[in-house]
Amino acid sequence: MNKLIFAGVVAAGMIAATAARADNAMQICGAKYQAAKTAKTLPAGQSWNQFLAQCRTTLPKTGAATPAPAAKPIAAAAPAPLAKAASAPAAKAARTQSPAMIAVHDRQRQCGAQWKADKAAGKIPAGQTWPKYWSACNTRLKG
Numbered sequence: 001m002n003k004l005i006f007a008g009v010v011a012a013g014m015i016a017a018t019a020a021r022a023d024n025a026m027q028i029c030g031a032k033y034q035a036a037k038t039a040k041t042l043p044a045g046q047s048w049n050q051f052l053a054q055c056r057t058t059l060p061k062t063g064a065a066t067p068a069p070a071a072k073p074i075a076a077a078a079p080a081p082l083a084k085a086a087s088a089p090a091a092k093a094a095r096t097q098s099p100a101m102i103a104v105h106d107r108q109r110q111c112g113a114q115w116k117a118d119k120a121a122g123k124i125p126a127g128q129t130w131p132k133y134w135s136a137c138n139t140r141l142k143g
Helices: 002-021 025-039 048-058 083-094 099-121 130-142
Strands: none
Touching: 025 048, 099 130
16 A cells, blocks of 8 residues: 555656646656556546547646756767758748649549549449559540
């Protein structure tokens, strides 16, 4: 019994420390989930996703109440982040498509809509797959 009480006190301390250090719902709820699992107070059959959904409703909407996490010293051997990964969203947003690629995407969208309509109406022959349908439709639309 003393071990259970001690585990509960430790878990409560971990939750409080985590809440004070992080403003991230996943981290806060993750610590609460692990503490509940350790203390065996997690409701039977409750999954992580269910617990997370419930936990998020109990968190404050704004993060202004919790302090920012303290900066950690950088280790000398820590690898530098890849520049490619950091600039990928910016590069994707700046990238423009050629007129030919735009035309291909438009035909693919049109064929996709036709595929869905034909499939719902039962007009797709038995054994025909999307790639075969797309090929024929693309050729037909190129005209």
